[in-house]
Amino acid sequence: MGVLRLAHVDVRTPDLELSTAYYTEVLGLHVSERTDDAVYLKCWDEEDHHSLRLRSDTRIGMDKFSFRVEREDDLADLEIRLANAGCDVRRVSKGEEVGQGESIQFEIPSGQTMELVWDLEKVGNVLGKLNPSPVPPPDLPGIAPPRMDHLLINAEEVGESYAFFKHVLGFRMTEQVLDGNGHQLGVWMERSHSPHDVAIVNGPNGALHHFAFWLDDWDHVRKSADILAYNGVQIDQGPTRHGVTRGNTIYFFDPLGTRNEVFTGGYSPDPDFPQITWTEDQFGRGLFYYENVVAQRFLRFHT
Ligand code: M3P
Numbered sequence: 131m132g133v134l135r136l137a138h139v140d141v142r143t144p145d146l147e148l149s150t151a152y153y154t155e156v157l158g159l160h161v162s163e164r165t166d167d168a169v170y171l172k173c174w175d176e177e178d179h180h181s182l183r184l185r186s187d188t189r190i191g192m193d194k195f196s197f198r199v200e201r202e203d204d205l206a207d208l209e210i211r212l213a214n215a216g217c218d219v220r221r222v223s224k225g226e227e228v229g230q231g232e233s234i235q236f237e238i239p240s241g242q243t244m245e246l247v248w249d250l251e252k253v254g255n256v257l258g259k260l261n262p263s264p265v266p267p268p269d270l271p272g273i274a275p276p277r278m279d280h281l282l283i284n285a286e287e288v289g290e291s292y293a294f295f296k297h298v299l300g301f302r303m304t305e306q307v308l309d310g311n312g313h314q315l316g317v318w319m320e321r322s323h324s325p326h327d328v329a330i331v332n333g334p335n336g337a338l339h340h341f342a343f344w345l346d347d348w349d350h351v352r353k354s355a356d357i358l359a360y361n362g363v364q365i366d367q368g369p370t371r372h373g374v375t376r377g378n379t380i381y382f383f384d385p386l387g388t389r390n391e392v393f394t395g396g397y398s399p400d401p402d403f404p405q406i407t408w409t410e411d412q413f414g415r416g417l418f419y420y421e422n423v424v425a426q427r428f429l430r431f432h433t
């Protein structure tokens with residue numbers, strides 16, 4: 131019951147054609163639909179219509195992020211919980227958004243717009259459902275991640291945002307970073323038994339830090355680094371390993387400056403997973419386990 135998993139991330143781009151070229155040719159996503167001002171993209175193993183929307187606008191940044199709920203009734207239940215928490219909830223009817231039916235949209239305490247949806251258009255993955263091959267065609271262009279994995283947003287008051295995600299939306303925290311006074315600087319939260327579906331780290335309200343694509347193993351991370359370097363993509367950090375989540379990672383920037391990540395590994399937390407705490411003095415190892423640095427561009431740059 132309740133929130134099931136990440137559905138899609140919707141970002142803006144001042145150059146829709148350049149962004150589309152990058153996300154199809156370097157990332158290797160498929161275009162599932164184009165409209166006058168937007169391109170809808172999906173990864174090869176995703177069943178839904180899209181996991182990324184690029185919308186033409188003068189400035190980069192995030193329009194919204196969207197999670198799927200498990201049952202149709204969950205939308206009405208969560209709408210009540212959100213209203214009781216003082217949220218202004220907007221019902222979006224079928225036909226208003228491409229690739230999905232009815233949804234609810236609201237502002238989270240740190241100012242980003244979040245959406246909950248149950249009715250997603252299922253277009254299927256590239257393998258099909260009848261005697262499917264276990265691997266995608268070997269000639270897919272670019273990195274070709276199987277799916278979107280998580281996103282990280284910023285908040286001025288991480289503790290306040292965490293309370294909202296926990297009490298109103300039912301997210302479970304896997305890891306947190308505390309400052310010397312016991313205040314949360316970062317929280318990692320899940321609904322899908324992964325180290326995180328969404329994380330919140332101290333920074334300006336409304337900002338997107340990155341969204342991340344899942345890769346199946348380290349070998350794919352290494353190959354991704356080669357593809358990024360070959361295409362002249364600016365790498366921010368990595369390939370390396372996070373202490374937090376234990377994941378292997380590369381951070382890099384799309385041509386307009388939106389940060390992307392590829393991510394693999396980590397663990398599979400049960401709902402009773404005992405939470406992990408990092409102290410601020412160990413945050414360098416938590417962020418980048420091998421380098422042990424609190425990289426300033428990494429922490430200060432967001433869109
Ligand atoms: C991750 C992750 C920050 C930490 C980021 C960590 C921005 O992206 O996937 O665990 O402090």
Ligand code: FE
Binds near residue numbers: 280391
């Ligand atoms: Fe991440």
